[in-house]
Amino acid sequence: MTPTAHPDDPAAPHDLVGIGIGPANLSLAALAHPLTRLRTAFYDQRPHFTWHPGLLLDDATVQVPFLADLVTLVDPTSPWTFLNHLKDRERLYPFYFAEHFHIRRTEYDAYCRWVAGRLPALHFGHRADAVRWNPERALFEIDLARPAADGGAEATGRAHARNVVLGIGSEPHVPGPLGPLAEDPDLPVLHAADYLAHRDTLLAAGHVTVVGTGQSGAEVFLDLLRRRPAGRERLHWIGRTEAFAPMEYSKLGLEHFTPDHTRYFHDLPEPVRDRLVPAQWQLHKAVDAATLAAVHDELYRRTLHGGWPDTVLTPGVRVRTAGRLAAGGIELHLEHPVQGTRTRLVTDAVVLATGHRQRPLDRLLAALDPHLRRDRAGRPRIDEHFRLVLDPPVTGTVYVQNAELHTHGVGAPDLGLAAWRSATILNHLTGGQAYRLPARTAFTTFGLHPRTPQVPSARRAGRLTPLADGT
Numbered sequence: 001m002t003p004t005a006h007p008d009d010p011a012a013p014h015d016l017v018g019i020g021i022g023p024a025n026l027s028l029a030a031l032a033h034p035l036t037r038l039r040t041a042f043y044d045q046r047p048h049f050t051w052h053p054g055l056l057l058d059d060a061t062v063q064v065p066f067l068a069d070l071v072t073l074v075d076p077t078s079p080w081t082f083l084n085h086l087k088d089r090e091r092l093y094p095f096y097f098a099e100h101f102h103i104r105r106t107e108y109d110a111y112c113r114w115v116a117g118r119l120p121a122l123h124f125g126h127r128a129d130a131v132r133w134n135p136e137r138a139l140f141e142i143d144l145a146r147p148a149a150d151g152g153a154e155a156t157g158r159a160h161a162r163n164v165v166l167g168i169g170s171e172p173h174v175p176g177p178l179g180p181l182a183e184d185p186d187l188p189v190l191h192a193a194d195y196l197a198h199r200d201t202l203l204a205a206g207h208v209t210v211v212g213t214g215q216s217g218a219e220v221f222l223d224l225l226r227r228r229p230a231g232r233e234r235l236h237w238i239g240r241t242e243a244f245a246p247m248e249y250s251k252l253g254l255e256h257f258t259p260d261h262t263r264y265f266h267d268l269p270e271p272v273r274d275r276l277v278p279a280q281w282q283l284h285k286a287v288d289a290a291t292l293a294a295v296h297d298e299l300y301r302r303t304l305h306g307g308w309p310d311t312v313l314t315p316g317v318r319v320r321t322a323g324r325l326a327a328g329g330i331e332l333h334l335e336h337p338v339q340g341t342r343t344r345l346v347t348d349a350v351v352l353a354t355g356h357r358q359r360p361l362d363r364l365l366a367a368l369d370p371h372l373r374r375d376r377a378g379r380p381r382i383d384e385h386f387r388l389v390l391d392p393p394v395t396g397t398v399y400v401q402n403a404e405l406h407t408h409g410v411g412a413p414d415l416g417l418a419a420w421r422s423a424t425i426l427n428h429l430t431g432g433q434a435y436r437l438p439a440r441t442a443f444t445t446f447g448l449h450p451r452t453p454q455v456p457s458a459r460r461a462g463r464l465t466p467l468a469d470g471t
């Protein structure tokens with residue numbers, strides 16, 4: 001598209017309206033900022049930027065190197081780099097000597113808040129309630145409302161845009177059997193997303209159970225362990241995975257988080273993609289090896305003077321049902337499918353480190369539903385430019401960020417691909433090369449008929465001649 005807006009006309013429709021300002025759309029807003037002919041606006045329901053505040057634990061680090069900030073991997077000369085943030089805060093020298101390739105989560109949050117506070121196109125405190133297509137004006141209409149503390153909302157206006165980008169992220173997931181307990185305000189049963197706000201309550205509880213053997217489960221268990229008295233820890237850590245498994249972090253394994261792998265994955269047939277995503281859980285759902293080591297180290301430290309920590313760590317466990325006991329306490333009915341055993345655990349508080357799920361697009365896009373092309377499982381089709389596939393009468397584009405796990409693979413939520421995805425969207429939107437992107441990003445060649453051009457020397461070394469399908 002060629003931008004046609006007149007930046008000086010306040011009533012002019014936007015070329016692009018972004019819904020949600022998490023890292024994904026913040027990256028896009030930062031990369032769009034120097035493209036001065038583009039008229040953009042971004043809206044978020046929250047009063048200000050914040051990144052998973054309930055899990056901003058002091059020692060937790062971001063699981064991608066600091067180079068995977070909002071912009072660097074496509075434009076290290078951008079003013080919105082993490083390094084420029086450090087320069088602005090006069091922290092470059094301490095950072096240089098600290099040698100932290102993986103920065104703290106609190107530091108990443110502070111960096112994003114620094115960017116969010118400086119980009120003029122961002123508007124917080126506005127929730128988008130509906131996106132409609134107006135065929136007469138060939139524009140999208142976006143209804144905006146200010147969320148109120150009582151759960152209601154006050155309409156704040158309507159934005160008009162030729163194109164929309166959804167970056168509405170994920171929301172905490174609570175498994176069915178634990179839903180009623182988590183909704184009971186009188187019970188200390190909470191999702192890990194709210195951990196820090198309730199940590200004192202958990203530390204005062206007699207016995208605490210952490211459910212979930214992924215990264216947040218490990219971090220919450222470690223944090224509670226470190227803060228409870230030696231010998232009287234009274235902690236259970238259970239979850240469904242068959243082991244406390246380390247996240248894949250080998251150099252070649254990490255190439256699953258490259259544009260090359262994303263393109264390869266997108267070209268695969270739908271049933272194959274659906275088979276691969278759950279099989280690749282260890283690429284993104286397991287626990288960082290350093291966190292597992294820290295858990296072991298803390299447990300070990302507690303044996304130095306004899307004795308054993310009062311903890312139970314059992315993977316491979318499913319919570320079948322749960323209930324509140326009349327005499328006080330919470331009862332969890334547990335099953336170990338591999339061993340074929342069941343038991344009952346009474347606990348005083350539960351932390352559900354049971355992950356996040358993509359926020360559904362359907363409510364926001366209800367008015368577009370008749371135009372939305374879906375796959376066999378009813379999910380939106382998403383093309384290689386991160387566009388929802390819409391019927392031709394809708395001439396505007398809806399891009400998505402971090403809603404494309406089923407079409408683009410495990411890299412969808414990864415911060416290391418956010419800048420590349422944002423630049424891909426901006427290149428498509430502007431019909432040009434707003435950002436020059438690398439043709440090749442991995443040493444691995446994904447598939448025998450790669451779409452990514454191979455470097456000439458590699459072609460000479462061992463050229464593969466494509467054969468007809470099935471041969």
Ligand SMILES: Cc1cc2nc3c(=O)[nH]c(=O)nc-3n(C[C@H](O)[C@H](O)[C@H](O)COP(=O)(O)OP(=O)(O)OC[C@H]3O[C@@H](n4cnc5c(N)ncnc54)[C@H](O)[C@@H]3O)c2cc1C
Pocket residue numbers: 019020021022023024025026043044045046051052055061062063064126127128129167168169170216356359364401402413414415416
């Ligand atoms: C605790 C935690 C740690 C993580 N750490 C890492 C990591 O180290 N490395 C990594 O690669 N990935 C990590 N991830 C995964 C992922 O990168 C992050 O979840 C990231 O925040 C995703 O960014 P996002 O912009 O897509 O969504 P989000 O950060 O979820 O932001 C979405 C935003 O949209 C807003 N919104 C939603 N609906 C509306 C609406 N209707 N109107 C207006 N606003 C709306 C929300 O308020 C929110 O601010 C982590 C995830 C979690 C939960």
